[in-house]
Amino acid sequence: MTLTAKSKPKAAARQIRKSKFQADLAPAEDTMVRALKAELQLTSNSDFLSDALTLFRWAVSERKRGHRIVSESSSGERKILVFPRLERVAPELDLPRVQMDWSAREIESLLELSQGQPAEPTEALIRAMRR
């Protein structure tokens, strides 16, 4: 099946230039699209694509803001959506905070190191950061 978003009549096309989207689907994907269209009572590929795009756009914007996308069952069981492509847009800044044990001497040593002049980068570090 070739999924095509058909263009509107010529009069409307004159007003807003619309782009065409065409995709070659594998048989399994074709079946999936047809089943989804039937389930959602969508008659056209354009409407299907438009709804899918809206949902995808929302998912991307949520992950961009660092929000997780969660489904919750009636019994309260939660599942988190992990979709590799979405994770690419997720901020990497949400590193968790952990507690570490420090001896008094370690703290002093760390402060001496962090308050002094930074060490010159080593050759290995420069090479690593150049990749």
Place this chain on the structure above:
Amino acid sequence: MAITIRRLEELDGTLGFDCGNEPLNNYLSKHAWINQQKCSIGVTYVAVDETAPRTVLGYFTLATSSIPRDRLPKKHVRGLPPYDLPLILLARLAVDKRFAGHGLGRVLLSEAFGTALRVAGEVGCRCIVADAYRNMVGWYAKFGFIPIEGGADTGPQRMFLDIRTIRAAIGSGSAFD
């Protein structure tokens, strides 16, 4: 080989991972995912090859931490802002034995530094701290990590790397061309 480094996912194959160190193998296969998704005590990044995208070749785990201000010695407190001292913890880094010796550890470390720089830019961390196994201290030192004094004589050696040193490394790319 086209290596990708991304966050650990639930379906990643971690059971076959063998870096030759049982605690590091165990961490990846039993705790990394739970710690990341449920307990929020560390984010694990894995290196995978595009041809086998679920097979973990290496990994590292990052978290943030801080030293409470009331534990800082008085002579060092002057001049510091009235907050805890924030830092980034490189908690673990390991490479599967089958892929060791090809520079994957360096690639992982570089990615960890990149993430650390982005985090430091947001929350103002001054340094990265690594808990290095004793036999790996020399490897970390090669990249500029300095041992922190005062830890236990056994177990991992805590090491320090200034974020400014990493920034300088990016800015001096031509020094060893």
